[in-house]
Every structure is written in structure tokens, then in C-alpha cells.
Amino acid sequence: MRRRELAVAGVLAVLLLVLALRAPSFFQGQPLRSLLTREAPVLVMACGMTVVILTRQIDISVGSQFSVCSVAAGLLAAHGWPIGAVIPFAVFLGFFLGAVNGALVAGLGLPSIVVTLATMVTLRQGLNLVQQGEFVNLPDRVQWFGLEQTPGQWSVLAIALAVLAGSAFALHSFAAGRHFYAVGSDAEAARLAGIRPRRVTFAAFAGMGALCGLAAVMNIVQSPQVQPLAGAGLELKAIAAVVVGGVAISGGRGSVWGGAIGLLLLACIPSALTHLRIEAYWEKAIQGGIILLACATEIARPRAKKSPPAKAAAA
Amino acid sequence: MKIPLLCLLFVSALAAAGAAEQKVVVAMMPKAKGNAYFISCKAGADIAAKELGAELLFDGPVDTNAAKQNEIVENWITLGVDVIAVAAENKESLSTALRKAQRQGIKVIAFDSDAAPDARSFFVNQATPEGIANTLADEAARLTGGEGEIAIITATLTASNQREWLKRIEPRLAEKYPRMKVVAVRPSDDLKDRAQSEATALMSAYPDLKLIMAICTPGVPGAAEAVKQAGKAGKVKVMGLGLPNENRRYVKEGVTDCVILWNTGDLGYLTAYTAVKLVTGELKPGATSFKAGSLGEKRVVGDNVLLGEPFIFTRDNSDRFNF
Numbered sequence: 001m002r003r004r005e006l007a008v009a010g011v012l013a014v015l016l017l018v019l020a021l022r023a024p025s026f027f028q029g030q031p032l033r034s035l036l037t038r039e040a041p042v043l044v045m046a047c048g049m050t051v052v053i054l055t056r057q058i059d060i061s062v063g064s065q066f067s068v069c070s071v072a073a074g075l076l077a078a079h080g081w082p083i084g085a086v087i088p089f090a091v092f093l094g095f096f097l098g099a100v101n102g103a104l105v106a107g108l109g110l111p112s113i114v115v116t117l118a119t120m121v122t123l124r125q126g127l128n129l130v131q132q133g134e135f136v137n138l139p140d141r142v143q144w145f146g147l148e149q150t151p152g153q154w155s156v157l158a159i160a161l162a163v164l165a166g167s168a169f170a171l172h173s174f175a176a177g178r179h180f181y182a183v184g185s186d187a188e189a190a191r192l193a194g195i196r197p198r199r200v201t202f203a204a205f206a207g208m209g210a211l212c213g214l215a216a217v218m219n220i221v222q223s224p225q226v227q228p229l230a231g232a233g234l235e236l237k238a239i240a241a242v243v244v245g246g247v248a249i250s251g252g253r254g255s256v257w258g259g260a261i262g263l264l265l266l267a268c269i270p271s272a273l274t275h276l277r278i279e280a281y282w283e284k285a286i287q288g289g290i291i292l293l294a295c296a297t298e299i300a301r302p303r304a305k306k307s308p309p310a311k312a313a314a315a
Numbered sequence: 316m317k318i319p320l321l322c323l324l325f326v327s328a329l330a331a332a333g334a335a336e337q338k339v340v341v342a343m344m345p346k347a348k349g350n351a352y353f354i355s356c357k358a359g360a361d362i363a364a365k366e367l368g369a370e371l372l373f374d375g376p377v378d379t380n381a382a383k384q385n386e387i388v389e390n391w392i393t394l395g396v397d398v399i400a401v402a403a404e405n406k407e408s409l410s411t412a413l414r415k416a417q418r419q420g421i422k423v424i425a426f427d428s429d430a431a432p433d434a435r436s437f438f439v440n441q442a443t444p445e446g447i448a449n450t451l452a453d454e455a456a457r458l459t460g461g462e463g464e465i466a467i468i469t470a471t472l473t474a475s476n477q478r479e480w481l482k483r484i485e486p487r488l489a490e491k492y493p494r495m496k497v498v499a500v501r502p503s504d505d506l507k508d509r510a511q512s513e514a515t516a517l518m519s520a521y522p523d524l525k526l527i528m529a530i531c532t533p534g535v536p537g538a539a540e541a542v543k544q545a546g547k548a549g550k551v552k553v554m555g556l557g558l559p560n561e562n563r564r565y566v567k568e569g570v571t572d573c574v575i576l577w578n579t580g581d582l583g584y585l586t587a588y589t590a591v592k593l594v595t596g597e598l599k600p601g602a603t604s605f606k607a608g609s610l611g612e613k614r615v616v617g618d619n620v621l622l623g624e625p626f627i628f629t630r631d632n633s634d635r636f637n638f
Binding site for chain 2: 023025026028030031032034035038125128129132133134135137149219222223224225227229230232233270271274275277279280281283
């Protein structure tokens, strides 16, 4: 596990080294800070996605949840709600949307890919119906939480880092955090050990939703308009980051740090290509290649692990 | 079963004939009736209907919904309108209903987005790819003084309309403005936020960049926000294809110089004129031009009625438009 995170960090280091040699302009303060700030909401969602995937589930509705929370938060802000009230509202709305997924998956035992596919489409279409694709214009005081641009960007980054550190700590040091790993590795064994897998699964989805709400606010403060399409494709971005970062899609293994490094690597690629003057056609191919490579190492691993017990059984 | 239906048709036909003697009934269908873009089309169509003494029915799905469009056309067939003008959400599915309308003697035209050629007499074409591409290239040249590095932000590298435009913008620049250079073409997935990131990277990678052109509508405000946040307003110009409402703030602040689109009011006006003139026989298939009220003589190429040059929204005129 550690090795995997180091490997991804190594790839990232190589990319940064190439950039430092070939295109040092990549490291200018303002553009780099803007790039990181733009990815900060995705980092928050990647933390939630790590927990969902650790529990051996998946949530592909996160992009739609993000869009719904963005538009709802934007409309309230436009109606004069102070940003201090908009944030908890968005988080709560996200929590509610996530809880619906959680209830359907944990309560009714439906497969999460089907449930979240349904909520993804439903939320997206519902939003289209209400908003017709029209932008929401925000009052000026919303941008950067009413701060100047630079401190505003640092605040967004600080929130993301706080969520990252907080979830890493909780997953590692709290018993409740380790329950996610236990349920993802073997739900039945976890149940026998006194953990309630349904409750843990529900918590993973509800937490994911709440983080979508938080991420939505972190995004809408970065420009004066909300595009209802905003979250489209975010689910893939979050899942890709997590998978590249070494979280096993089969559950039970991985960390939020891995997801963070994976996201950083994937997020740097578009900007890196621009700086290295490589045609945009390569972008998706490179990102896809990285994901494939990550999955390939994933497949190679369990085989190695499973062979000793097989031998034991034969003996 | 058949007899009451026939009676109903007969009665409604009589009613239509009696109530509106020679008053042409134009049924106009947008992709979505609540959409500001189509509402502004309707405003133009209303003016034309008034000038021509026609009756305008304006109805469409609330959401973009291909099935609902069919339903509305069916209703209009029953109602016995004179002419139907549609902006097709789904070319294939709607065209079946439109052919049925034609068989019942109802004239059909399309506007904004075309139906199958055999399912309508004319398509009111708001902008040809040449018109869009040339206007974008010429405006970019005007803003940069015809020289320097520019970058283009597209929706995706594969979208057909984007490719059509790109394919024409680059040769136009090369031919007419050889001292301008397109240094990068970057996709934005039609996302404003992504366009903002792309524009940020473009400005740091190309410090001499003079202009960012976005050829998808969310790209323009995205690029403008990036330029503003980089503190490069005025130094790096922003322009592209866009809606006045989405860009108003940046146009006012002087970050975005201009956005290009067609005048939607004129599009609605021309659509209503085409519809009525087709019914009255003043516009026949094969015509090469016809007189469209205050818009003057409009060109007809094949079965396309051309709206003409795109419209350039700037700081001075964009307040007149609300879509």
C-alpha cells in the first residue's frame, strides 16, 4: 500500500521535474495557486470517494449531487442568504442526497452502481428541468467568501487540506474509521466482529453527500456565476484519482493520501501539456494510460496475496 | 369510432375557417419554451406576426424533450394550423410527425436546429459555419491589431460544430492575417470551470498571449474569469461565441471585448416571415431570395433561408438583449 502511494508520488515527481526543466513557467505563483484552488473541491470529493470505495461501494452520482448543491447554494446566495448560512445548507442538502443513496444501498441492499446511476440521471435531469442550463448569477460578496482573491484562494485550499487531514486521521485513528476498512474487506466477518455493516455503508454515502455539498460551495466562491452543468464528469475524476492513488476498487485497502496524490497527478496533466506545448489530443490518452497502469498493478497484487492460503489448503 | 373523429375534424376545420378568415395560423415550437434564448426568438416572431396580421401559437416542451415535441405537433395537426415552425430536439423522431403534418396539407419549416430535409420545406439557418468562423477570425484580428499569439478554447476536440468552425478559422487567419498565430487549441468539455483552468494555464505557458477565443459558449465567461483573476484584463483580450447574459458582467468590466452570436429576435422574425410567406405562396421552393419585412431581402440557398452575418455583442449594444 505504501509502495503504491510512493510509486504514484514518484510519477508525479518525474512530471514536475520535466516541467521544471522544460517549462519552469508552470511554477509561477498565481497560475499554480489558481490551478490548485480549482482542484481543491475535487480533493474534498476524492476523500469522500475513498471512503465509499474502501467500503466496497461506488458512488457515480457525486457529479450530479455537486451540481444540485451548487445551483441550490447559488440561488440562495442570490436571494440574499449570507455565505455563512449557505455553507451549512449546502452541506446538509448534500448529506440528504447522500443519505438517499445510502438508504437504498444499505437499507434495501441494492447494488450501489445501479442506485447511484439512477440518482445521477434523476438529479441531473431534474436540475435541467428547473434551471434549463441557465447560469446563476451570484452577488459580489460571495466570491472568495467576501475576502480578497489571494486570501480567498488560501482559504479554499485550507478547507481542502483540513478535510484531507481530518479524514486521514479519522480513518486511521478512530475505531469507527477502521470499520470502513473492515466492512470493505469482508462484511460478514465485520458483522461477526460486532460491526454493523449497513450502518457503516450508510455513513459512507451520507458523508460523501455532505462532502459534495461542501465541495460545491468551495467551487461557487471561485467565480461570480454558477453553471448548472458544473459537476458533469466529476464522478469520473474523483474515482480515477482514488483508483490511481492505490485505493482498491475491491474495497478494504487504500488511504486518502493516495487519492490526493492521484488527483494531483491527474489534475496537473492538462496544464502540463499546455506548458510543454503538447497537443491536447494526448491528454485523455495519457490520463487513461495512468489509470490503466494503476489498475494493472491492482490486479497483479491479490494473486500474489492469495497464493499462500491456496497452498495451505492443498497441503 | 371513426365517425365522431371525422365530425370533430370537420367541426374544428369549420371553426378554424370561420374564426380566422385568411388569418394565417403559425405554430412555432422551441426546444424548450422557458429558455431565454427561445423567448427572445418569440419576441421577434410576435412582431412579424403583428406586421403580417397572422396568429402566432408558441408552444414547446418545458424541458428539452423530444417525445413531448411530437405530442405537440400531433395536437397542432388536429387543430389544423396553417404552418408549423420547429426547432428540432431530435431530428429523426420529430421528422416522422412533421411528415404526417405535411401529408395533411400543413406547411412545415424548421429554425435554429433542422429537421430532416424531406420533412420540411425550408430551414431558417441562423448562421453558416463560414459566417461564424469568418466573423470570429475578423474580430480577433481587429482586437489584436492583426498580429500576435492567440489561443482557442473549444468544447471538445471531436464535437462536429467545433471542428467545422476551427477548420475555417485557422485558414482564414493564415490567409488574411498572416502575422497572427494560433499557439494552442484546448478543450473545455463545455464546462465554464474547466475553461477557467485552461485559460489560466494558457496565460502562464504563453506570456505573450494577446487573445483567448472561446468557440463554445461556457468558454467565454470561464476564460474571462481567468484573465480577471490573473490581473490581465485588457492585456489578454477575451472574445468568442456566447450569450449576452452570461457575459454581461465581463463585457461591462472590460474583460471580455465582444461575444458573437446571431440576433435571436431577428431569427424569430425571419422564421415567422418565412412561415407566413410560404403559406401565402410568396415564397416557393426554388426561390433564391425573398423580402422579409424590416430585415429586407434575404438570401435563400437551396432550401436554407439565411439570416446573414452573425451579430457582435459589445459593451455598447448588449443591454438591448436579454437571453
